[in-house]
Amino acid sequence: MGQVSIFKQHIAAMTAYAPPLEGRDPGTYTLLDFNERTIPVAEPIRQALIDFINSGRLQMYPCYGDITQNIADYCGVPEEQVMITNGSDQGIDVVIRAACREGDEIIIPGPSFAMYGQCARVENLNIIEPQYTLEGGFPLNEVLSSVNAKTRLIVISNPNNPSGTLLPPEDVVRIAKAAPGAVILVDECYFEYSKVTVADRLAEFPNLVITRTFSKTWGLPSVRLGYVLSAEENIQALLNVRGPYDVNQFAVAAVQAALVQPDVTLSYVDEVIQQSKPLLESFLKERGVTFWPSAANYLWTFPAEAERVNQALIDASILVRPKADAQGQLGLRITLGTREQTERLIEVLSGVL
Ligand SMILES: Cc1ncc(COP(=O)(O)O)c(C=O)c1O
Known part of the structure; x- marks a missing residue:
């Protein structure tokens, strides 16, 4: 039997919230995995x-x-x-x-x-x-x-x-x-x-x-x-x-x-919402990839063979976030970045989907 914890039992029995933060080098990867701003601050x-x-x-x-x-x-x-x-x-x-x-x-x-x-x-x-x-x-x-x-x-x-x-x-x-x-x-x-x-x-x-x-x-x-x-x-x-x-x-x-x-920061929002989002949405629709309607800077997408798509994106130095739905189907949550980053993402996805 394991040693009794000095802490509350329910706390000792929990698992930590540990998002996959390591190895996210912005010099190597385009980071579309944490819904962050994808360009440096002003x-x-x-x-x-x-x-x-x-x-x-x-x-x-x-x-x-x-x-x-x-x-x-x-x-x-x-x-x-x-x-x-x-x-x-x-x-x-x-x-x-x-x-x-x-x-x-x-x-x-x-x-x-x-x-x-x-x-x-x-x-x-x-x-x-x-x-x-x-x-x-x-x-x-x-x-x-x-x-x-x-x-x-x-x-x-x-x-x-x-x-x-x-x-x-x-x-x-x-x-x-x-x-x-x-x-x-x-x-x-x-x-x-x-x-x-x-x-x-x-x-x-x-x-x-x-x-x-x-x-x-x-x-x-x-x-x-x-x-x-x-x-x-x-x-x-x-x-x-x-x-x-x-x-x-x-x-x-x-x-x-x-x-x-604020305008310096918020002009990035306009690019994401007015340009990048419709671009990725219409590409996904064209390819028949299911995604959830989103009001934010990310899309939860469900390509067939999500695992393979994820690996291909990593190989192309793009990180996205694998997230399964309630039925256990694996999806990829993709952060929307600049128009240029989105065009590159679409180029890579075009070769895999
Ligand atoms: C819905 C939601 N709330 C809160 C947070 C946490 O943000 P913060 O960095 O302000 O703690 C996140 C971060 O991913 C989030 O997605």
Whole structure:
């Protein structure tokens, strides 16, 4: 018999969330595997980081200045409705920890981003997992009928990762109304791509909590800055859980610089959504490859012999993310990059499909 863990039994029995990060050399590969921005950040952002290193403040604890106000301005909400976090992963973790206790029910429509389930398992919650479908999208009726007195939190990954499915704000609101005592965690990680938000409904629905990030569109996953948007009293409660220095100063320096000129960053969004996405979609349609309708910068595709296609892409120095659906069929989640990168991707796929 194995030694009894010094930690909680359910935690010792878990497996870590370990995405395949090693060997992702941007000098060797075109990285279409993590839904990242596929080109470097603008020069002023790089310079802001260098300036911070040279500012003689590395030995000091972080000082956040007006970053929260600047993010609030960008989002069009009052500063009191914003809390910065160490990536949106921390936002998800803090919200789940603040809302749920062991044995509570959490509804996480699946398949979805791994962190929700990971944080729920750490808290030993009962996970209810209605399934997204290619035909029906978000399992709205199942979510609504799963709500009961034990439901403490409902996750709406909007758009969902890996499927790209978008739930319209009116349906988010239906869920918020149906479960007034539960937290409705709306993960708007890919907001700049979908341009759909419920940030304008926070005052109306005190159970809405939004998480967002500078990791994806803004191209800054390495420095880790996310934020939570919610009613002021919720932000006050969440600040009791988040540590005072959880966000590092590099993240703040980089994001301050990025927010000075959002257009530089966001013009990349236009290229991805207006050029790359239709290009790849029409190629896939032409070749009869099934893919999920997506509101984000990635497409979950199901080519025949996905394994072989994946290997051919690796051989051509393109990384994508293999992800099986609920039936166990292997798909490839492909991040959309620049038009040029998409043309090259299509060229390689043309030779394999
Ligand atoms: C839906 C979703 N939410 C949150 C995250 C985490 O982002 P962050 O880097 O801000 O922790 C990801 C990253 O893949 C994601 O896909």
